[in-house]
Amino acid sequence: MKESAEAPPERDLYALLHLSPEASDEEIRRAYRQWAQIYHPDKYQDLQMKDIATENFQRIRDAYGILSDEYKRQIYDIYGMEGLNSGLELGPKLNRPEEIKEELERLRRRKEEEKAFAYSRPAGSIFAHLSVPQYLDGGGILRGMAMSSEVQSHLSKNNTIAIGGNLAVTGNSGTGGATALLRHQLSSVSSIEFMATAGLRAVVGLQTTRHLSRHSTATTGFTVSLKDGSVNLSNAWTRQLSETSVGNIQLVLGTESNISVGWQKKDEKNSAAGELKFGTSSIGASAHYTRHFSKKSHGRLAGRIGSTAMELEIGGGRRISEFSTVRILYSIGIQGISWKFELHRAGQKLIIPIMLFTELNARIAAGAFLIPSSLYFLIKNFVAKPYYLRRERTKELERMEKSSVQVREARQAAEKAQKLLQNVSNRKRNKQLENGGLVITRAVYGNRKAIKRVGEDRETEDEMASQVLDVTLPLNFLVSDSGQLKLHEGIKKSGIMGFCDPCPGEPKQLLVEYTFGGQNFKVVVDDYEELLIPPQEAHRI
Numbered sequence: 001m002k003e004s005a006e007a008p009p010e011r012d013l014y015a016l017l018h019l020s021p022e023a024s025d026e027e028i029r030r031a032y033r034q035w036a037q038i039y040h041p042d043k044y045q046d047l048q049m050k051d052i053a054t055e056n057f058q059r060i061r062d063a064y065g066i067l068s069d070e071y072k073r074q075i076y077d078i079y080g081m082e083g084l085n086s087g088l089e090l091g092p093k094l095n096r097p098e099e100i101k102e103e104l105e106r107l108r109r110r111k112e113e114e115k116a117f118a119y120s121r122p123a124g125s126i127f128a129h130l131s132v133p134q135y136l137d138g139g140g141i142l143r144g145m146a147m148s149s150e151v152q153s154h155l156s157k158n159n160t161i162a163i164g165g166n167l168a169v170t171g172n173s174g175t176g177g178a179t180a181l182l183r184h185q186l187s188s189v190s191s192i193e194f195m196a197t198a199g200l201r202a203v204v205g206l207q208t209t210r211h212l213s214r215h216s217t218a219t220t221g222f223t224v225s226l227k228d229g230s231v232n233l234s235n236a237w238t239r240q241l242s243e244t245s246v247g248n249i250q251l252v253l254g255t256e257s258n259i260s261v262g263w264q265k266k267d268e269k270n271s272a273a274g275e276l277k278f279g280t281s282s283i284g285a286s287a288h289y290t291r292h293f294s295k296k297s298h299g300r301l302a303g304r305i306g307s308t309a310m311e312l313e314i315g316g317g318r319r320i321s322e323f324s325t326v327r328i329l330y331s332i333g334i335q336g337i338s339w340k341f342e343l344h345r346a347g348q349k350l351i352i353p354i355m356l357f358t359e360l361n362a363r364i365a366a367g368a369f370l371i372p373s374s375l376y377f378l379i380k381n382f383v384a385k386p387y388y389l390r391r392e393r394t395k396e397l398e399r400m401e402k403s404s405v406q407v408r409e410a411r412q413a414a415e416k417a418q419k420l421l422q423n424v425s426n427r428k429r430n431k432q433l434e435n436g437g438l439v440i441t442r443a444v445y446g447n448r449k450a451i452k453r454v455g456e457d458r459e460t461e462d463e464m465a466s467q468v469l470d471v472t473l474p475l476n477f478l479v480s481d482s483g484q485l486k487l488h489e490g491i492k493k494s495g496i497m498g499f500c501d502p503c504p505g506e507p508k509q510l511l512v513e514y515t516f517g518g519q520n521f522k523v524v525v526d527d528y529e530e531l532l533i534p535p536q537e538a539h540r541i
Contacts, residue, residue, distance in 0.1 A: 013063040013076065015495030018478060020488045021077070025068065032064040035497070038420055052416040056497070123347035124149035131355040133336075143355065144170040150179075158185040175200045195223075202226040207234075215240035230255050256281055268292070282307045295319070300329065310334045314369075317342070318380075328376065330369050336360070337368050403504055410500035411469065418473050418498040425477040437483035438533060441520075442513040443472045445493060446502040451509040451524060467503050474498030475512065483516075489530035 014021055017031040037043075039057040044050045066072045066084065075084055124147070131143040150164030160183045167176040177199025185191045189211040196204045207221030219236040232254030239247050245265040252258050258279030265272050274287035284306020292298045299316040311333030319325045327342040336358040343350040357364055432439050444454055446468030454468065474497060479485045487493060493510055494501040501508070508527040515521070521539035525531045533539075 012081075012492065012495030013067055014488070015491045015493065015499075016059060016063045016497055017067065018496065019067070021490060023067075028064065028067050032060065032068075035060045038424060044420075049420065053420055055413075056417050056420065122149065122151045125349035125351065127351045127353075129353050129355070133355060133358050144168070159183070177201060193221075232256075258282075277306075284309065288313075300327070304333075313340075315340070328372065330372065332360070332365050334360075337365055339368070339372060407466075407500075407502055407504065411502065414469065414498055414500040421474055421477045421498055425473050428479055428481075429476045431481075432479060432483055435483070436517050438479050438485060438514060438516050440472050440475045440479065440485070440512060440514045443470070443475045443511065444468045445471045445499060445510045446508055448507045448509045448526075450503075451511050454511060467506075469500060469502045471496075471499055471510070483534065485531065485533040487525075487531040490528055492527055494527075 014023070017028065017035060019027060019031050023031070036057065039053050039060055041050050041054045041057060044053050066076055072084060127146040128142065129144040130141050131139075132141070134143055135141040146166065146168040148164065148166035150162055152160060152162045154160050162181040162183070163179070165176070165178045168174060177197055179195065179197045181196075182194045183191060184193075191209050193207045193209075194205075195207065203223045203225050205221060205223035207219060209217065209219045211217050217238045219234075219238075221234045223232045223234075224230075225232075232252060234250065234252045236248060236250040241247050241263075244267045245263065248262045248264075250260045250262075256279060258277055260275055260277040262275040263273065269292050270290065271292075272287070272289045274285070276285050277283065284304065286302070286304040286306075288300065288302035290298055290300045296319045297316065298318075300314070302313040304311045311331055313329050313331040315327060315329030317325050317327030324343070324345040327340075327344070329340040329342070331338050331340065336355055337360070338353055338355045340351065340353045342352075356368055429439055431437075444451065450467035475485065477498070478487075478496075487496075487510075493499055494508070509524055510527070510531065511522070511524045512531065512533070513520070513522045514533065516534055520541045521533075522541050523531065523533070523539045
């Protein structure tokens with residue numbers, strides 16, 4: 001079980017100085033002076049102890065430098081160390097955290113925009129249509145091929161240019177073309193596009209888009225053919241029907257007039273879309289449904305029916321890396337039976353349809369579906385899955401090794417910090433013993449499961465030792481002269497001086513056993529939970 005995503009933000013600087021997030025300036029100064037007395041390098045003659053003191057004193061100075069500065073503290077409270085280290089310049093003095101947050105967000109968005117403008121986004125596809133019947137009849141297996149590519153680039157904050165081209169070859173004939181598009185953002189709710197194409201279909205056009213409301217968008221455009229002067233007009237309206245669904249209507253008037261009504265729905269597990277289209281030269285309907293079985297695999301069902309097509313398509317795909325997905329589809333329709341293989345990587349696509357049979361036959365259709373499906377599941381279960389499991393195990397071992405090195409270094413740093421606390425901690429403990437006050441007899445911090453098993457038996461304790469850290473000494477140091485111990489709510493305990501995180505990513509607890517007035521007590525608190533002693537009745541053993 002990993003730490004909850006709802007956990008409060010880590011405030012290590014407050015933990016380091018043992019302060020509440022609401023601490024006053026005077027409390028911050030007082031805490032700094034207290035810690036400086038313990039860790040100032042000039043207090044130690046031994047070179048090893050001086051080095052340890054220097055390292056920890058620098059941590060205390062850095063924490064004080066941030067928390068004692070009004071503006072740095074406000075940034076830290078909102079964004080943590082990431083905000084302070086981001087290099088963002090706030091410009092004018094801002095008084096309220098809300099103003100600082102707004103300014104940081106604005107500057108961060110500007111940085112992201114500048115980063116986006118710094119590079120172009122290429123996209124392209126290769127389409128290779130193969131035909132088995134054509135090959136068996138003595139022709140070549142390649143029935144046709146098409147390629148297209150596009151590069152988008154930001155010219156400025158409000159201007160984007162896209163340049164693309166396409167080439168298609170079928171048999172002994174081919175076509176090609178080039179396209180250029182300039183998009184200008186008129187305002188936060190409207191934009192305009194200028195488009196021109198050259199080739200067999202040479203046209204120029206203009207399109208405007210405007211957000212009519214929070215949920216509605218309208219697009220209007222026209223194109224003029226440079227070949228025959230014909231004009232096409234188009235209007236489209238898009239409406240957000242719900243949080244996960246969108247509807248749209250499009251009307252085109254021109255050489256091929258048509259009207260289409262569409263709908264799309266998408267959530268975490270499912271996506272679906274459908275369209276009805278009525279035109280002067282054709283009429284038809286299409287729909288598709290995709291089900292995501294996991295973050296890596298999905299299934300797809302699609303169909304088309306109309307005056308020029310009737311086809312059913314079924315298949316699925318799997319993500320093979322962070323940017324790559326493969327998909328295999330089986331289709332049956334009036335044109336015949338075919339397979340389709342697709343590879344998607346970032347903005348690039350490779351699509352290979354393979355026509356198997358031009359005639360419909362129940363046996364052939366069933367075989368064409370079952371054979372590749374069976375082959376897919378065999379490869380998945382006996383080749384691909386074992387390979388990925390081995391790879392994931394290797395990665396996990398590497399992560400564990402890296403984490404163990406970090407934990408080992410953190411433990412060493414915590415032990416060094418505890419060394420300098422030892423004399424004062426022991427003196428405080430002895431004073432509390434004399435007065436019958438608060439004495440921490442045992443305290444361990446770490447993995448929640450390990451904390452629950454502490455004390456069950458010696459073998460179990462030895463086994464779980466790597467998951468917990470003994471913090472008896474630093475907690476005795478934090479006991480006040482009046483015999484009180486308080487760990488503030490909302491602050492991760494691993495940031496306390498002399499503590500560390502012995503199990504990164506795992507939920508943690510702190511177990512404290514103590515005596516007060518000659519009686520024994522025990523308490524367990526969560527990582528961000530407040531701990532307040534003198535004892536309550538619930539702590540009594």
